[in-house]
Amino acid sequence: MDRTDKSVADRDEGVAVGYTLVLPPNWSRIPLRDGTDEAIMRIVDEAVADLPDDMPRDQIPQVRLELVRRLRKAAADARKSGGLDLYLPVQQMHGVTVAASFVVSEITLATGAEPSLILARLLADAEKSQPTAVDGSVGYRNERVARGSGDEGGEYASRRVDYVLAVPEDDTRWVTVGFSTLADGDPKGQFADVLVELFDALMTTFRWTRSSR
Template identity: 40%
Template sequence: MSTSDWEQQSPPAEVTVPRSYELILPPGWVRIPLREGTKEALERILFSHMEQVPEGIPRDDAMRFRLDTRRQLERQARAAKRNGGLDLYLPVLPRGGIFLMASFIVAELPIGQANVMSQQAVISELVNEGVPGGTAAEVDLAGAPALRRAYGSTLEEEKPSSAPEAEQQAALPTRRVDYVIPVPDDPGRWISINFSTPGDGDIDSEFTGVLVELFDAVVSTFKWRYE
């Protein structure tokens, strides 16, 4: 189980708002906090969770693989933090000798319509807007309405045309799923859970679909904590 805390604005004395959330993670997945403790979490992952390396990597190259992975995780964490991220989640142990290419980010998402629209109205409007090439639907999460969006992101959308050619070629189309969740009794404050995976290179394959189902199963365990 993973729990996370974040700073909250002071609500009225008679109102109790969540101070954190919980998720149950699959085996081999870890949480990297982005507000504080990021460096320590990366150290634990590097030296405690990554005893195994993918098949085909010589033993002598194991430490270099771990250090390269550390640099990649640091880049992901910095990018997620810049976008308001609270926590980054990703698999660090191989499944069947294969490292999964997938991750999701929990982030603050201030929609800023606390005095204009109810949370239900915001969700309904976002559902009605839809998603180009994808789907948007209202779902029940932690006993309250939330938004789920699913769509594919093409290589061109992943990398701007001004990016170096080698970087553009390294990018892969990804399958994305976003959940947008209102914070109870705290109008105008929301969090998002954003999943991304290139799957096996085919974002419409059965394997990619299994990864999406795994993510949906993780999100279904989402709970607010009030301690």
């Protein structure tokens, strides 16, 4: 499995400055602050190299351009919501193309507040939320089905899971990890359940990294 590490923000010594997590096979990270295009081109190169040998060579440039377009759009959308990193599967899993991704984002509050009070408010506002703890941080996990229009070019129904975590020793920052999947078209189906279980298992590997004192 791949291991990835991304800085949340540069802060004083002894506080959380980033995180690590263990990715499932065939998943990759696209950083959203620096090196975005380089990561996208690397993913596209690997995907093109795995295309079937019998694909007509004159179709490869179009496939490449479409992959670049989709990844750049996904990165731009994730960046708009304060995303730090976008993660997505870059190869088929057991012969199946997986329509799923998750984004790690940072929320900075204007003033400090007690994490337990913020958590209580989040739990009150979010449907089907439950408190959780990840690497010692208080937070909550929310799971839902987001309805889409289904129109051409519009968003289809998706299964979503969000973790919201207080950054240790800093009551002005929270980190969100938001997962979304179309699964096989049925966001309440068995395949969607499997993908949610995979994401929850991934979140058990989430660890904060701290600056040395």
